Amino acid sequence: MPVRADAPGFTQAVTQTVTPRWALAYAASLGFTAPACLDDAAPGGLAIPGPFCVCLEWALVGGDERAARLGLTAAERRRNVHVSQDSVFHRPVRPGMAVTTTSRIAHARQTSAGAFLLTRLDSRDAATGALLVTSWSGAVLRGVAFDGEVDAAMPSEAPAEPQPLAPGGEREVIATARGLPHVYSECARIWNPIHTERAVALAAGLPDIVLHGTITWALAGQAILRARAGGDVTRLRRLSARFRAPVIPGDSFTLHHAAAAEGVRFTALAKGGAVALASGLAVLG
Structure with a gap:
């Protein structure tokens, strides 16, 4: 309908x-x-x-x-x-x-x-x-x-959508566990079977179960805090990103980030190079 x-x-x-x-x-x-x-x-x-x-x-x-x-x-x-x-x-x-x-x-x-x-x-x-x-x-x-x-x-x-990250900046490879979306679903209380049940994901046209976009988003913010704020979670004032290509649980993704006037711009690439997070912006206090 x-x-x-x-x-x-x-x-x-x-x-x-x-x-x-x-x-x-x-x-x-x-x-x-x-x-x-x-x-x-x-x-x-x-x-x-x-x-x-x-x-x-x-x-x-x-x-x-x-x-x-x-x-x-x-x-x-x-x-x-x-x-x-x-x-x-x-x-x-x-x-x-x-x-x-x-x-x-x-x-x-x-x-x-x-x-x-x-x-x-x-x-x-x-x-x-x-x-x-x-x-x-x-x-x-x-x-x-x-x-x-x-x-x-x-x-x-x-x-307004933040400006995309220009070439350059810092790079970090972030590993994910195959069972991460299953644990996150229960701990965050965010349930959607495309993230945990492969049969449902395949029926929905996906290649496999996929990470919640909010996992990739949060892990990107966590890495930026670790690199630029000593890991202090209280310093995060804004976190924004567009979710593009899915990240398959068990695959690593690569985060690129660089300081800009408005904050820290970032992007993340899934395995194979597809953009997983676009127009990312983290603002720190």
Whole structure:
């Protein structure tokens, strides 16, 4: 079924409590092994990596209510591909905090690959209303039509795509384990069988199970923090990238990054040289 033409403007909200168990599991699954990320008894408290925000957002972008509102069948839901993530970290998320996340579909259009949806998500401290994270999340429903304007303009409030990385800069090869998406799915609470069940991935037209784009994105941010901020996760202010070619679990990918006026630009190449992350930008404080 086509995505409904009135999808833009659809708004949801959910409040979730960030438990130490959830935050610790997320950090461990991605190798954020510094004591600040894994010691919840430390005097300064547990530091939760900024990319954890996608765990809070998944309840909305991957939830039943949104799928029903868009008019998606179960098979169409499995064709959802996360294609971009741009998150700005205003204040740290803390263990024990109740966080209210609000999502709004800001834009939808037809593309050659399928219906494209751009969603704005704001996460706030439920007790104070303080803004913690603002994210813009892009997704394509592969092979699913959009029953609205084909050439709808992007909303003016959406951030401009960062400039691509020029040749040069630092290079790092990042290894991934075959079981990483299985561990991450459970620790992050982000479930999509194309990442863990090979039969489902093959039926969806993929060559194999693939890493979540948010894994590659977070690992890129982690490597940049390690190279340029002593691994201090509290210094990450923004992390943005477009997700292109998939990374197969068990393969390594190569990260290139270089300092620029607006932050650290980066790109990542999958095995074989295909671009996995494009127009990447990390802003450090």
